[in-house]
Every structure is written in structure tokens, then in C-alpha cells.
Amino acid sequence: MFSFCEDPSTLETFRWFACYLTNGVHMLFYQSFLVVFALLAVAAPLALTFGFLAATASRSRIAPARWVGKGYTSMVRGIPDIVFFLFFVLVLDQGIEYIRHLITCPDWDEPIRQGANFLVCDQARTPQGNAPQWIHETYNFALAVFTYAIVFGAFCGNVLYGAMNAVPRPQMETAAAYGMSGRQIFWRVLVPQMWIYALPGLSNIWMILIKATPLLFLLGIEDIVYWAREIGGSRNSRFAYPHPDWRFWYFLGLLIFYLGFTKVSEIVLSRLTRRLSRGQASAAGAAA
Amino acid sequence: MKKIILTTTALAFTAGMAFADGHSVVRMGTEGAYPPYNFINDDGEVDGLERALGDELCARAELTCEWVTNEWDSIIPNLTSGNYDTIIAGMSITDERDEVIDFTQPYIPPAASLFMGMDEGLEMDGATIAAQTGTIQAGYLAEQEGVTLIEFATPDETVAAVRNGEADAVFADNDFLTQIADEDADLSIILEPVPLGGGVGMGLREGDELIAAFDAAITSMKEDGTLNALLIEWFGEDTQTW
Numbered sequence: 354m355f356s357f358c359e360d361p362s363t364l365e366t367f368r369w370f371a372c373y374l375t376n377g378v379h380m381l382f383y384q385s386f387l388v389v390f391a392l393l394a395v396a397a398p399l400a401l402t403f404g405f406l407a408a409t410a411s412r413s414r415i416a417p418a419r420w421v422g423k424g425y426t427s428m429v430r431g432i433p434d435i436v437f438f439l440f441f442v443l444v445l446d447q448g449i450e451y452i453r454h455l456i457t458c459p460d461w462d463e464p465i466r467q468g469a470n471f472l473v474c475d476q477a478r479t480p481q482g483n484a485p486q487w488i489h490e491t492y493n494f495a496l497a498v499f500t501y502a503i504v505f506g507a508f509c510g511n512v513l514y515g516a517m518n519a520v521p522r523p524q525m526e527t528a529a530a531y532g533m534s535g536r537q538i539f540w541r542v543l544v545p546q547m548w549i550y551a552l553p554g555l556s557n558i559w560m561i562l563i564k565a566t567p568l569l570f571l572l573g574i575e576d577i578v579y580w581a582r583e584i585g586g587s588r589n590s591r592f593a594y595p596h597p598d599w600r601f602w603y604f605l606g607l608l609i610f611y612l613g614f615t616k617v618s619e620i621v622l623s624r625l626t627r628r629l630s631r632g633q634a635s636a637a638g639a640a641a
Numbered sequence: 642m643k644k645i646i647l648t649t650t651a652l653a654f655t656a657g658m659a660f661a662d663g664h665s666v667v668r669m670g671t672e673g674a675y676p677p678y679n680f681i682n683d684d685g686e687v688d689g690l691e692r693a694l695g696d697e698l699c700a701r702a703e704l705t706c707e708w709v710t711n712e713w714d715s716i717i718p719n720l721t722s723g724n725y726d727t728i729i730a731g732m733s734i735t736d737e738r739d740e741v742i743d744f745t746q747p748y749i750p751p752a753a754s755l756f757m758g759m760d761e762g763l764e765m766d767g768a769t770i771a772a773q774t775g776t777i778q779a780g781y782l783a784e785q786e787g788v789t790l791i792e793f794a795t796p797d798e799t800v801a802a803v804r805n806g807e808a809d810a811v812f813a814d815n816d817f818l819t820q821i822a823d824e825d826a827d828l829s830i831i832l833e834p835v836p837l838g839g840g841v842g843m844g845l846r847e848g849d850e851l852i853a854a855f856d857a858a859i860t861s862m863k864e865d866g867t868l869n870a871l872l873i874e875w876f877g878e879d880t881q882t883w
Contacts, residue, residue: 377684471722482723483666486707489724573712583674583681586797589824591676593683598801 361593373594382580386610389566389577392498397562399502401555404509411514426510434504438568441500446479453477490574497572505562512554517543519550549629556622560615567607581607666707667851669695670725673710674795675817677875678731678841681710690875691729694748697867701858704851714775714794717741720844727845727855731814733777733838743847745855747840748868750881754778756832757818758803758810763831771799771808777837778812803828816876 357364358372373379410422428437454461454477461474475481480488520543528538569576585600671679673687682688687708699706709725720728720742733751734744754777756763756770766787772779774792782790791808793799800821802808810831811818822828845852862868869882 377686378681381685475723478723482668482726485666486668486709489709582795586674586795587801589676589821591680591820595824598797598804600801 369594373596376594378580378584381575382577382584385575385577385580388494388569388574392494392501392566392569393562395498396501396505397559399498400505400509400558400562403502403506404511404513407506407510408513408517411510412517422510422514426507426514429504429507429511434565435568435571437504438500438572441503442496442572445496445499447471449479450477453479493572493574497569497574500572501562501565505558505565508558508561509555512551512558513547515554516547516551520546549626552622552626552629556618556626559618559622563615563618564611577607577610665705667699667704667727668709668725669699669706670709670711670716670720670728671695671730672713672716674713674797675731677816677820678814679729690749690871691731693871693875694862694868695729697862697871698855698858701861702851702854704854712794713773717844721846723846726849726851727843729843731817731841732844734840734842735777735838737780738844741847742844743849743852744842744844745852746859747842748859748862749841749872750883751836751838751840752815752881753834753836754781754812754838755815755818755830755834756810756812757800757822757828758808758831759827759829760809761829761831763809765832768809769807771802771811772813773799776813778814781835781837782812800828816880819877 355368355371355375357368358375361369361372364372404426407422407425410418411426413419413422450471450473451465454465454473457476458474463472465472480492524542524546525538528542533541567576567578570578581603582600585598585603587598588595671687671691673679673681675689677689679687679689679691686692687710692708695706695708711719711725713730716728716730716732717738719725728742731749732738734747738744765785768787769789769791770782771791771793772782773796774794779790779792782788791802793802796813796817799808799811799813803811804827812835815834818830822830843855845855859868862871863883872880872882
């Protein structure tokens, strides 16, 4: 990066670090922070949508919709999230390949499951074996985002269901007495008022989501944990910047990053709570 | 928000289809954590003996190749399920692996595996020895009586375990350990070398036509001496050559 980085072995400490911290692998390390932010930016709204749909379905008058909604949200209560992640990524990946396999290769006669292997015909492989690397990476990332959305959607569903029930019942009855339809009551009375009840729970989920981002590493995505381990490991003179085992410092850096990130989130969320509480018949609103 | 859902699902479902044609690329799978065989260099690219060798083999076989890294412990399942087309990751040819995948002829001659530790007078009996999961070295240690085997996911962690005293020694390939021992005053090669494995070859899916192409390229590199030159360049003068 800097002009004096030509021969790192001759540099004094400050310049050595200036060069070291701006070399190619570190640039990839910094970029991987964007991967984490991208995950949050897509997975959070997606999860909220899933949660909203699940909560709405759980309150439905149609029994099967209620079963689906409740079944989905109650998954969170009994299953550890790490099991969810490993399971859903496999299910999505194999499910997509299996469906494409049925469509593209109807006369395939070999079994798809052979021992530990899941073998579909070449045309059904997703992404195609000969596709460029960035497609493979994007596909894996998309699977991961979708999995986060499913898992955290169930958490959100639980919270939103509770929030919908917390809106005082007389308000809905009053609305009905004024002649509003069920749909109108839902969108104009229930939904605008439930957010304040949902917010503490949703902020909690947001914090858990931030803290769950290192699971990307488990799903084989090159995230900040991957690079911290990769770069922090000891490097001999084969490398331009040899150093002993520095994983301690890299993981310490991640720790500080996550602590800072959750702290900033906390500040923003508490402001949002104050803003949404105005004029509401909740404890915070009544006091304000 | 609807748009985001649509884009995400659309991406998931069509990523493969859109690029089904064209791009005849051979994906070379490696670990990227085993210097000097293969590692990620300071620019973030795959480097090492196997990078140099693989690029030359692809050039000779007239193939377009692309490098991919994968964790060692899932490197074979991800080959068989088609995530990449070859394994070129310092993998020794063994009968056990040969049942699941096919190998080319070896490009690194069979070499003895070594122990590295801090105590010159260490005895095998009662020792705690580190090895990487799923390697022939871990398989060998598991069969030895009186040895406690501790396994790690990456080669670097096996060496770190010796440095911090968790293990008495690490058991791994010759050329990986000697270069570390050369530079670290505390660590030295100890105990007796153990000959293991039938040399290092490229792994491919069973019955893949690419095997013949890579075999021919390896033969031509053995014949004109370029393979030996590469081995000496990366492993040093003392290494075994063809």
C-alpha cells in the first residue's frame, strides 16, 4: 500500500505495522466486516417479515394457518440455534438440488443418497460445478442469509404474537363498534400500537442476531472470525510478514468490535423506544 | 421489503441456472493452511508448491483452473458432492481414501512423517501427541498403544498446542514441520521418523475423465525435470525427488 513497503524485513516497528495492517490479507479481513453488515442488513428485515407473517397466521381464524404459524414460532422454544443453522442450510441446499434434479433429470435411476453423499445429476448441481467462484460464494451467502431469516423470523414471530395480544382489547372492540372491518382494525388499530410492546423483545433479538453473526464461520463463509483465525495464526519466514501466534490479539479485536457494535445498537434502540412511547398507554409512555 | 425477499429467493434458485452454460472451469480445491504445500499468502491468494504445480498442470492439460479453499475435515465430502473438481492439498494416497475418491499418480514421493517437540528425550509411551483431524498421521497415532492423541482442525493449531504445552509433540508431514523447526529455537525434530502413505497425489471424483489429463501432465513434468525443480524450490535441497 505505502511506497516503503517494498521490503518488509528492513522496516522499523511502526512502518512494519503500517505495511502489515494494509497488506492483501488484511484488506480481505476488513472487507469481511462488510459481509457481517450485509448479513444483518438483509437478514434483519427479512426475519421481521417472516415473524410478522407468522404472528398474523398464529392469530388467524383459519385453523391450518394457525397451526403453521404456531408450529413455526414454537420451534424456537426447544431447539438450540446452532442446530437450526446447520440443519436449515443443509435442507435448503439439498432441497433446491433435489427439486431441480426432479425437473431436469427425470430418468435418473441411481439413488441420490449413497452413504454420506448426496448425489444429484450434473445439471441439477446448484450452483453449477463449473460456475465461477463468486457465484459459489454468493450462493452460499444467500443460503446463510435465508437461514438466519428463518431462524430469527421464528423468534420475531413469538415476540410479535405476544405484542399483538398485549394491545388492550377494548380498543379493538371500540373500533368494531365504530363499524371498522376486521382488516381495518388490524392495520389501523392493532399494528400501529403493537410495536411499542414488541420493541423490548425485538431489540433483544437484534442483539442476539448481532452476536450470532460469527456462526457464518461455521457455515463455511469467510467472515471476520475466519480471517482473524487465518491471519492470527503463526507465520514463518515463508511469508513477507512473519509473526508468532497472534490469535489472542485478533480475537480481542473482534471482542471489542462486537462490544462496540452492541453498545451503539443499545443507544439507538433506547432512543427509538422513547420515540415510540410518546402518547402510548404503556408504562414508558404514561410517564413521558 | 418484498423486493428483498424476492431478490434473495430468486438469487438462491437461479444462481446455478443462469450460468449453466459456458465457463468450462476446473475448480481446484485446497486447504490453504499447510505451508509450504499450500497456504494463503500476504495478498490473500492461494500460494505454495501446490499452487505453482497446479497452475503448471492446468497449463499443460490446457484447462482453465480456479482455486478454492475448503476446511480439511470436509474436503473429501465436498469433492464428491461436486463443490469443486479436484483436491490438491498435500493429500497422501491411501487405500481408505481410494475407496471414496480416485487419485492421480503421486506428484510428491512418499516421505516419512516426523515428530516435533520441545523435549529431545521424549518417549512415545505415555506421550500426548497432536495431529490434524483426518490425516494419516492422526490415523497412525490412534492405533498406537500408550499414546494420547489430541486432534485439531488446522495444522497451525497442532503446532500451537506444542508451543503452549498442551501436547508433548506434533506429528505431521516432513516438509511442513522441518521448515517450522528450522526457525524456532524451542522446537526440534524428535523421535524416529515413520514412513506413511503412498505419496501425495491429486484427488478427483471416481471415474472423472480429468484424471487422465492430470496424469499425463504430471508424467510430462516428471520427465522434463520441472517437477523436481519445483520440489527443490519449495521443500529445499534435501527433499526427495523423482
